[in-house]
Amino acid sequence: MSELPAPPLPLRPPADTRLRLERLAAIRATEQRQLDAMTTELEEVRRRIGLAASVSAALEALSEQLFKELLDVIQAKLSIALQEVLEQDIQLVASAGWRNNRASVDFHIERNGQAEDIQYGQGGSVANILSVGLRMFALTTLDKATHRRVLVLDEQDCWLRPDLVPRLVKIVHDAGEALGFQVLMISHHDPNSFREFADKVYRIKAGANGVVVKQLDA
Numbered sequence: 001m002s003e004l005p006a007p008p009l010p011l012r013p014p015a016d017t018r019l020r021l022e023r024l025a026a027i028r029a030t031e032q033r034q035l036d037a038m039t040t041e042l043e044e045v046r047r048r049i050g051l052a053a054s055v056s057a058a059l060e061a062l063s064e065q066l067f068k069e070l071l072d073v074i075q076a077k078l079s080i081a082l083q084e085v086l087e088q089d090i091q092l093v094a095s096a097g098w099r100n101n102r103a104s105v106d107f108h109i110e111r112n113g114q115a116e117d118i119q120y121g122q123g124g125s126v127a128n129i130l131s132v133g134l135r136m137f138a139l140t141t142l143d144k145a146t147h148r149r150v151l152v153l154d155e156q157d158c159w160l161r162p163d164l165v166p167r168l169v170k171i172v173h174d175a176g177e178a179l180g181f182q183v184l185m186i187s188h189h190d191p192n193s194f195r196e197f198a199d200k201v202y203r204i205k206a207g208a209n210g211v212v213v214k215q216l217d218a
Contacts, residue, residue, distance in 0.1 A: 071096050071105065078133040082109070085129055085160070085167040090116075092130065124159035129168060132156055136175055149181045157187050165193040173197040191216055 071094050079092045090111045097104040109116045109126060118127050132153060139149055153172070157165045169185070176183040185194070194201050201216045 068096055074133070074137055078130055081129055081133055081171050082126065084171060085164055086125065090126075125161075125164070128156055128159050129171075132168070132172060133175075136179060136181065139181065140179060149179070151176070151181050151183045153183065153185045155186055155188060157185075157189060160189075162189055162193065165189045166196065169194050169197045 075092050075094045079090070082088070082090050082092060088111070090109050093108050093110050093115070095106045095108075097106075107118055107130070109118055116126075118130060135151060135153075139147075139151060142149075157168055160168060165187070172183055172185065175181070185198070187194070191201050191203060195216075203214050203216055205212045205214075
């Protein structure tokens, strides 16, 4: 028994066909607008990516420039400190490097054009003086809201001759006032070396009943 052919689909009225075509055209127009908007957005993203690379390079160059300028200030100020304390014609030399947005610094001192190791310069007194200055500069980079500007120097004058100690104390005092630091210096040198520039001087000794702290008269 043979199957009968399926009956033909009824023809849509022309008005229905026209309405369907209009709907499809509206959908196509909407999707085209969305595609155009996405294309424009993609082009903007690509432009920003290219701009970001340029901005990153510019910021890195600016950071390098600012870092070198700061390093020049540190080099100049600490050279003055070395000369005032030690009364010698020596210079701090800072050599900066900059790689992958990170800075590195090598320090040495020069005397009559000859390089010297900071660690061994003047029997360690050069390192004493420079470490004070570098600590102060480091503290200036901290947020005042979360870090009190207090600097404790524990026998920072240990390698200095007794007659040079007051000069270091003066520099520490002046720098502390200029930068707004409270400085506590601990020393084994004669308390008289501190009287002229320290706000308060205390002598700490071990006694029979423990540690004795006595404030000395100005």
